[in-house]
Amino acid sequence: MELIIGPRAYSTWSLRGWLVMRMTRADFAVIDARYDTADHKAALEALSPSGFVPALRVGGEVIWDTLAIAEWAAETYPEAGLWPTDPMARALARSVSAEMHSGFSALRTLCGTGPDHPMVGLARAATPVDPALDRDLARLVTLFRQMRGRFGGDGPGLFGARSVADAFFTPVAARVRHFQIDLGAHGDDGTASAYLAALLDHRDFRQWEIDAGR
């Protein structure tokens, strides 16, 4: 089984897919792909049908798109508990993961990652100022406070035990850190900041940073 990923310093979706696969505890190899060259698309399309990473090679097939990889992993490794066991918590974990997958466009655009704006290491950048970004950040704070308050319990994850949702929000934690965003200015009472700090402190993210060479 092989997971095809982009540059670890700034491929946010690769990080999500990799974290999900780590949660399964299955053995998998990593294939490093690039998307920062003039002619990278043809090479990516040879590895991933959509021309995007991550993609997972398994059993002679390729599964692409992080959500699909996460669902495949959850079905294939049920013992890993990738989604919460409680049905409503599970539905909401899927809601927030899907919202991350398709939303938060201001955060993605204004706090985008790239060679100058890595997810890893000590580089920091000025906080962008924009009303649309303010809306995204307020939404994130609300979501983190609600889900941690309802389902966090004793666990560090958004739904207590670590789940796909935590993998999906780890790149957000890295963006908040890199762009020095003060979530207190967006309604945080400390819950959201503590949650994001825990994501960056997780051993898998730390390993990702080491593998990224930072």
Ligand SMILES: N[C@@H](CCC(=O)N[C@@H](CS)C(=O)NCC(=O)O)C(=O)O
């Ligand atoms: N919806 C896709 C998004 C994947 C995506 O945008 N990946 C970026 C890297 S983070 C990529 O492959 N970019 C290649 C390119 O821009 O050509 C997913 O969830 O996996």
